[in-house]
Amino acid sequence: MTVNLQINNSASPQARYLTWTPSPCRIRLTDPSGASAPLVNVTLTSRSSATGGGITFRKTATDTSSTSLSLQLPIDGASVSFFLLGRFGHPSVSDGDVSIEVRSDATVIGQMPVMVRIRKNANTLTPAERDRFLSAFAQLNDQGHGRFVDFRNMHTNAGSPQAHGAPGFLPWHRAYLLDLERELQAIEPSVALPYWRFDQPAPNLFRRDFIGVSDEFGTVTFSPSNPLQFWVTDGVPGITRRPFFNAVTNSANVISEAQTLSLGNRYTNFQDIGGNPHGFAHTSFGGSISSIPTAARDPLFFLLHANVDRLWAKWQRRFARFDWTVAASFDSNSSNPIGHNLSDTMWPWNGVTGPPRPPTAPGGGLAQSPCANAPGSQPRVQDCLDYQGRIDVAAQLGFDYDDVQLS
Amino acid sequence: MSSSAAVTVAANARRPPKERIAAMGKVTQAVCEKDSKLQALLNVLRNTNEPISVRLAALQALQAASFAVVQFESRRADYLATLRAVATDANPELRQRVLGLLAREKDGFAQQRLLEGLEQPEKALLPPEKALQLLSYDIHADAYPVARTIVDNPPNEEARREALRLLSADASSKPLFERILNDRNETKENRQLSASALQSIAPEAMQTHARELLLDPKEYDDIQATSLTALTQFGSAARLEKDEQLLKRVDSLRSARSNKLKQGARRFLTKYGS
Numbered sequence: 001m002t003v004n005l006q007i008n009n010s011a012s013p014q015a016r017y018l019t020w021t022p023s024p025c026r027i028r029l030t031d032p033s034g035a036s037a038p039l040v041n042v043t044l045t046s047r048s049s050a051t052g053g054g055i056t057f058r059k060t061a062t063d064t065s066s067t068s069l070s071l072q073l074p075i076d077g078a079s080v081s082f083f084l085l086g087r088f089g090h091p092s093v094s095d096g097d098v099s100i101e102v103r104s105d106a107t108v109i110g111q112m113p114v115m116v117r118i119r120k121n122a123n124t125l126t127p128a129e130r131d132r133f134l135s136a137f138a139q140l141n142d143q144g145h146g147r148f149v150d151f152r153n154m155h156t157n158a159g160s161p162q163a164h165g166a167p168g169f170l171p172w173h174r175a176y177l178l179d180l181e182r183e184l185q186a187i188e189p190s191v192a193l194p195y196w197r198f199d200q201p202a203p204n205l206f207r208r209d210f211i212g213v214s215d216e217f218g219t220v221t222f223s224p225s226n227p228l229q230f231w232v233t234d235g236v237p238g239i240t241r242r243p244f245f246n247a248v249t250n251s252a253n254v255i256s257e258a259q260t261l262s263l264g265n266r267y268t269n270f271q272d273i274g275g276n277p278h279g280f281a282h283t284s285f286g287g288s289i290s291s292i293p294t295a296a297r298d299p300l301f302f303l304l305h306a307n308v309d310r311l312w313a314k315w316q317r318r319f320a321r322f323d324w325t326v327a328a329s330f331d332s333n334s335s336n337p338i339g340h341n342l343s344d345t346m347w348p349w350n351g352v353t354g355p356p357r358p359p360t361a362p363g364g365g366l367a368q369s370p371c372a373n374a375p376g377s378q379p380r381v382q383d384c385l386d387y388q389g390r391i392d393v394a395a396q397l398g399f400d401y402d403d404v405q406l407s
Numbered sequence: 408m409s410s411s412a413a414v415t416v417a418a419n420a421r422r423p424p425k426e427r428i429a430a431m432g433k434v435t436q437a438v439c440e441k442d443s444k445l446q447a448l449l450n451v452l453r454n455t456n457e458p459i460s461v462r463l464a465a466l467q468a469l470q471a472a473s474f475a476v477v478q479f480e481s482r483r484a485d486y487l488a489t490l491r492a493v494a495t496d497a498n499p500e501l502r503q504r505v506l507g508l509l510a511r512e513k514d515g516f517a518q519q520r521l522l523e524g525l526e527q528p529e530k531a532l533l534p535p536e537k538a539l540q541l542l543s544y545d546i547h548a549d550a551y552p553v554a555r556t557i558v559d560n561p562p563n564e565e566a567r568r569e570a571l572r573l574l575s576a577d578a579s580s581k582p583l584f585e586r587i588l589n590d591r592n593e594t595k596e597n598r599q600l601s602a603s604a605l606q607s608i609a610p611e612a613m614q615t616h617a618r619e620l621l622l623d624p625k626e627y628d629d630i631q632a633t634s635l636t637a638l639t640q641f642g643s644a645a646r647l648e649k650d651e652q653l654l655k656r657v658d659s660l661r662s663a664r665s666n667k668l669k670q671g672a673r674r675f676l677t678k679y680g681s
Contacts (some may be wrong), residue, residue, distance in 0.1 A: 016488075131674075138640050143607045157512075165477030217537055217565060219572075220440070221596070224632030227640045227669045230603050235576035236543050237603040253467070255432065275435025279471025288503055291511035292474060294544060332453075337477055 001032040003042065003073065003102050003110035007084065008371045014189055015370040017117040018053075018094075019400035021388045022083035023371070027102065027110075032075035039072040042343040043103050044082070052097035053116030054090030061393045062303050084117035088405050093126050095190035106120065115190055119310070120402045122194035122210070122303050123202040129194075130210055134227050136188040137299055140180075144232030150363030151180055152207045152233050152382040154348055155296035158358045161339075165332060167267070167331035168340035170312045171384035173305050175375065177344055178397055180302060182367035192399065195306035198252040198281040199260075206247035211300050218242030218287045233297040241298055242286035252277075252284035260311050265319045266328040270312075278308050310401045313387065319403055324388045325380040342382040350378045372398030410436035411444065417465065418447040431468040438469065439478035445469075449489045459498050483673075491516050502532055511543035516541065525553045528661045529560075535562055539569035546576045556634060558583070568597055574637030578582060581612065588616055597631050602633050608642060614642055622656055628665040635671035639678055647679045654680060 008015040009024045029040060045068045046055045057069035061083050084100070092098060096113030103109065106345075125133070141148040155163070157340050163172040166169040181193045196205060212220035212228060220239040231239055231385050245252055254277035263270045270391065281304050288294040288301075296302045316322055321329040324342050332342060338356050339347055348361035365377025374395045375383035388406055389396030408416070413433035416422055437444040451457055451465040469486060473479050479486075491503045494517060499518070509517035521538040524531030535557060542550050544678065552571040561567035571587070574580040584601040587593045593601075605613035617634035620626050638647060647653065658680070660672035 089655070095679055143603075143610065143641065145607075157550075158441035160476040161480070163476075165479060174510065179496055215565075218539060219540065219565075219568070223667060224599065224629045225671050229599055229633065230606050230637065230640065232603070232607045233547060234544075236572065237575050237607055238572055238599065240540055242544075253432075269627075272436055274475055276432050276438075279435060279474040280432065280467065282474060283467045283470040286507050288511070288544075290470060291508060292476065293513075294511045340477075396645055 001029070001034050001040070001107070001109045001141055004028050004030045005100060005102070005110060005112045006079075007112070007114055009369050012187075012370045016112065016114045017185075017189065017371050017398075018055060018084055018114055019116070019118060019388075019396075019398065020086050020088055020404075020406040021396045021398075021400060022058055022085045024061070024081065024201075025084045026079040026081050027071065027073065028077050028079040029073045029075055032077075032376055034219065035075045038075055040075060040104060042071055042073055042109070043100050044069040044071065045103070046098055047101050047111075048090075048098040051093055053092030053114075054087030054089050055098055055114065055116060056085055057099070058085065061389075083381070084114070085119065085406070086400070087153065090116065091118035091120065091402055092116040092190075093320060095127060099317070107215050117190065117192045117194045118400050119306060120194050122196050122205045123200070124204070125194055127209075131267055132188050133191050133194060134210070136184045136191045138227030138230060139187050140183055141231055142235075143230050144237075147183055147363075151176070151183075152296050153299075153360075153362040155292070157293045157348065158360070160292050161337065162358065163339075164274070166337050166340040167271060167333070168336075168346065168381050169271065169345070170309070171381045172339070172346055174309050174312070174397075175349065175379045175383045177302065177309055178375075178399065179363070179366045180350070181399065182369050184368065185369070193306050194303055195310050196300065196303035197257075197307055198277060198304060199256045200283070201247075201249050202249050203248045205303070206243075210301070212239060212241070214241050214243060214247075214287075216242075229301060233301065236238050237297050237347045240287035241289055241300065244286070252281050254284065256282045257311065257314075261315055261318060263315075267321065268328075268331045270315050272332060273308065273311060277311075279375065281308075310404065313401055313404045316385070322388070324384045324385045329385055330381075340381065343380055345378050345380050353404075369398050372396055374398075408433060409648045410434055410438075411441070413443040414438065414447055417461075417468070420457065424461050427621040428464040429511055431464040435472045435475065438472040439475045441592055445472075445482045449485060450517070452493060453489055455496070462498075462501060462549070463504070463662065470508065487512065487514065490514075493627065495521065499533075503506045503537060506533060510544045513545040518545065519548070521559070522550060522553065525550075525557070530662065534566070534636050536565035536569045539566065539573050541570070543573045543576075549575075551577055564604065564608075566593065568594075568600060571597060571600055571604070575607065578608045581605065581609050584608075585612065585616065588621075591625075591627070595627065598630055599633050602630075602637060606637055608640060612639060617642075618653055621653065621660075628663070628668050631660070632665065635668070635675050637670065641674045642679070644679060648681075 006026050056065035092115040095115050099111050099113045101111045184191045212222045218240045283290050288297040303339040347357050349366045351361045385398040386395040413430040413484050414437045416430035418429050448465050554573045557570040584604045589599040617637045620634040657672045657675050660668050
């Protein structure tokens with residue numbers, strides 16, 4: 001007797017990645033030999049190492065999670081649906097470090113390795129996680145000739161009004177990070193974008209074998225085994241970044257996470273995050289990261305913004321601000337510029353150029369994922385709010401943070 | 408404290424500097440919304456009688472506000488004009504930060520002053536290494552001659568390194584980088600920078616050099632580790648999987664004394680080994 005499992009309703013190995021959000025899955029009997037009834041009872045459980053990921057099961061998306069799930073599979077091979085999700089607090093550290101096991105009575109009739117792929121604090125990554133991320137990022141940059149050029153060109157003075165200084169700031173950057181993360185995952189599927197908690201010291205991040213160490217003039221140096229030593233943007237190798245704080249022992253010059261989450265329970269108040277801590281995190285340095293037209297030349301930029309996005313996710317959870325039809329979830333104002341209204345498609349993914357949009361639209365549509373159908377190749381602002389699919393399970397974007405629960 | 412009140416405190420010279428600096432953390436919204444608030448902070452930045460710590464905090468607050476592009480746009484011209492005025496300030500830290508901001512905006516005034524300082528050191532606003540670094544934000548061929556002069560006759564090692572970095576966008580500098588990469592008398596930093604420059608402007612040549620450097624038993628560990636990283640990240644699998652001489656050499660590096668080499672060898676063999 002054998003079974004076939006599909007994670008995220010896909011046969012692709014690239015789809016075997018989970019978050020805290022329920023992923024739609026299905027199972028069917030592919031060989032019913034030995035079955036004595038039209039339905040075969042099976043039990044789904046998980047097997048993981050001590051440091052491996054944890055998963056739980058649900059019959060429906062809104063069910064209670066359980067460490068095992070009993071199902072009845074028709075012998076005619078028809079599929080049975082269920083949901084799979086990462087167990088909060090137990091993300092994977094490597095690809096396939098947790099497996100689903102399917103048993104009929106005591107016999108294992110199927111298994112499949114999966115990964116609970118979660119965005120983590122960069123300061124806590126294992127060396128292997130760190131190295132996979134750096135390698136994928138360096139390949140995306142490909143010495144200044146790779147796909148990263150588009151991401152660098154999305155974040156310049158020309159495109160900046162689409163992304164900054166208005167309510168679309170947070171949704172635009174959420175889509176931007178997701179696009180980048182999906183491109184990284186196309187290179188190395190086990191990678192999730194880490195975040196830099198700029199309100200805490202990060203000694204393991206500001207090292208020569210991770211994001212680099214700055215000398216007194218702001219030239220960043222890397223260890224010889226770090227692929228970021230081959231980082232090139234705008235035709236120039238290397239990264240300039242001069243911290244105005246001790247990056248190993250201190251936080252950046254920003255307000256704390258608690259203060260950020262207390263900016264207010266309405267988006268109109270919370271969007272002040274754009275100034276402090278966001279703007280102050282950027283300007284806690286000299287060098288590329290401290291100015292809009294050059295910020296995306298520094299890989300740290302993406303870790304900084306992952307933390308801004310995480311803070312938004314935490315705020316959304318605290319005040320239940322996932323539903324774009326709820327006024328307090330966004331700042332819908334008739335004076336919002338184009339690209340900053342809920343129903344607007346966002347540049348550059350919409351490909352629209354010419355005033356009031358920028359003259360070019362680098363990169364094409366937003367990268368697709370085998371793990372999530374949303375937000376589509378031309379996301380709207382409203383598509384970026386319900387990132388965990390709380391309001392509509394189909395709206396989930398396929399990422400989660402290590403310390404932001406689903407419920 | 409409201410954002411507007413924070414500007415009032417931050418701009419008040421009678422308040423203690425510590426209190427004013429703390430208030431700077433809350434001024435973004437008011438600076439974006441009211442011209443009078445922006446002008447108050449610009450005045451603090453311009454005023455040479457203000458404590459430098461307060462002026463630097465005002466600069467950071469203005470810079471953070473400039474990230475709010477749509478709201479800040481109508482105030483940008485005043486902001487940039489003030490930065491240009493402060494670019495020649497007596498305080499070197501403030502000068503460096505302001506010239507950096509202007510250089511990243513590709514500001515012609517700043518670029519001209521930086522280039523002028525390299526050509527006529529008595530007019531320099533910044534040390535040559537910093538001026539070269541800032542000029543590299545917007546590479547123009549007119550900076551290449553002075554960069555080449557500094558490579559050949561550097562005032563210090565840092566200036567030479569930054570001159571090399573600036574030249575690494577220039578394809579005609581390939582022979583220079585090949586020479587430095589292969590010269591064991593050059594600093595490790597400059598050789599690594601040359602590897603990076605070559606990988607960008609002449610990737611095929613860099614792959615060939617990386618192979619040769621790895622096969623040379625007298626080569627330094629750091630340069631061999633850089634070579635391994637170049638081959639592992641950007642090499643041709645079809646070619647490297649068949650390169651038995653190289654595979655054998657890398658296999659031997661798995662027991663090297665250097666951890667970087669061991670680690671690099673493991674990654675290389677994971678990707679290209681049988």
